[in-house]
Amino acid sequence: DAGVIQSPRHEVTEMGQEVTLRCKPISGHNSLFWYRQTMMRGLELLIYFNNNVPIDDSGMPEDRFSAKMPNASFSTLKIQPSEPRDSAVYFCASRGLEKTQYFGPGTRLLVL
Amino acid sequence: DQQVKQNSPSLSVQEGRISILNCDYTNSMFDYFLWYKKYPAEGPTFLISISSIKDKNEDGRFTVFLNKSAKHLSLHIVPSQPGDSAVYFCAASEQNYGQNFVFGPGTRLSVLP
Numbered sequence: 299d300a301g302v303i304q305s306p307r308h309e310v311t312e313m314g315q316e317v318t319l320r321c322k323p324i325s326g327h328n329s330l331f332w333y334r335q336t337m338m339r340g341l342e343l344l345i346y347f348n349n350n351v352p353i354d355d356s357g358m359p360e361d362r363f364s365a366k367m368p369n370a371s372f373s374t375l376k377i378q379p380s381e382p383r384d385s386a387v388y389f390c391a392s393r394g395l396e397k398t399q400y401f402g403p404g405t406r407l408l409v410l
Numbered sequence: 411d412q413q414v415k416q417n418s419p420s421l422s423v424q425e426g427r428i429s430i431l432n433c434d435y436t437n438s439m440f441d442y443f444l445w446y447k448k449y450p451a452e453g454p455t456f457l458i459s460i461s462s463i464k465d466k467n468e469d470g471r472f473t474v475f476l477n478k479s480a481k482h483l484s485l486h487i488v489p490s491q492p493g494d495s496a497v498y499f500c501a502a503s504e505q506n507y508g509q510n511f512v513f514g515p516g517t518r519l520s521v522l523p
Contacts, residue, residue, distance in 0.1 A: 302453070341454075341499065341513040354510060389453050397442060397503070399511065401453030 300324075302402035304390050310408045316378040319405045322371055323392030331399060332365055332375050333389040341389070347373065380409045413437045414502050416514035423521050429487040431517050433500030436481065440502040444511065445474060445485050448497045457498075458485070490521045 303322040311317055323330045331346040345355040347367045355365070362381070367373040377384055385408050391399040415434045423429045433443075441462035446454035460467040460474045460483065467474050473486045487494055500514040 340515040343510055343512075346510070391453070398444065398456045398459065400456065401446075403451070403453050 302390055302392050302400055304388075304402035304405050306405060307403060308406045308408075310410065311380055312410050313381055314379045315409075316376065317380045317384075317407060317409070319375040319388050319390075319407070321373045321375070321390030321402060323373070323390070324394070324400055325371070327392035327394045327400075328370070329393040329399075330367060330373050331391040331393070332373070333391065333401075335387045335389060335404070344375070377407075380407075382409045385409050412515070413440075413512045414500055414514040416498075416500055416517045418517050419515070420518040420520070423490045423519065425492055425521055425523050426489045429485075429490045429494065429519055429521065431485040431487075431498050431500075431519065433483045433485075433514055434481060435483075435502050437502070437504075437512075438481065439504045440481075440512075442503050443474070443476065443483055444501045445472075446499045446501060446513075447494075448499065448516070454499055487519075490519075492521050492523050495519055495521045 305320045329348050332344040333341050334344055335341045344357045345365045346353055350367045365375045387404045387406050389401050389404045391401045393399045413436050444459040445457040447457050448454040458469050458472050458474050460476050465476050476483045497516040497518045499516045501511040503511045
């Protein structure tokens with residue numbers, strides 16, 4: 299199994315630009331999670347989906363952030379417009395029937 | 411307010427000795443706990459879990475202890491190896507609440523050869 303796949307691994311962009319992060323969960327997993335990791339706040343849950351439906355988006359910082367899961371094998375996290383304070387590592391994780399979440403390698407985002 | 415705390419940002423241990431990583435939580439409704447290990451430039455990987463119906467779970471060199479009355483859990487690594495050097499995150503959830511895990515800030519373990 300390839301595990302959770304995230305792309306791009308690194309993204310450098312300028313303030314105001316749109317950023318799209320992508321995630322392919324482990325095949326057969328029915329839950330998907332987006333996390334953000336910063337030095338100040340550690341690992342925070344942004345949003346999670348169950349069977350492609352957003353269940354809890356209370357962690358999404360503001361309206362500039364949006365996430366979609368059009369099918370069981372793909373999800374996006376979009377930031378529009380991006381700001382320097384969005385610079386962080388963004389992780390995607392997926393989960394099957396057991397409680398363990400399996401994380402992808404992360405996308406390191408730098409907004410200049 | 412942090413619901414899951416790991417009060418030691420870093421820990422150094424000699425190879426072959428025991429590493430003890432601590433985690434405290436404030437939400438008495440938490441009843442399922444996991445430890446993750448994270449290497450630089452990689453995502454966290456699952457290490458070991460424990461449910462509140464147990465007070466100990468063991469997997470090879472890794473043992474997690476849970477003290478529900480103290481709202482405290484600890485991860486013991488015996489013997490410690492240089493490859494164990496990583497950041498360790500404690501995470502907690504309410505099993506009946508859903509799938510939302512709350513993560514601690516992590517402890518960086520350095521195992522010295």
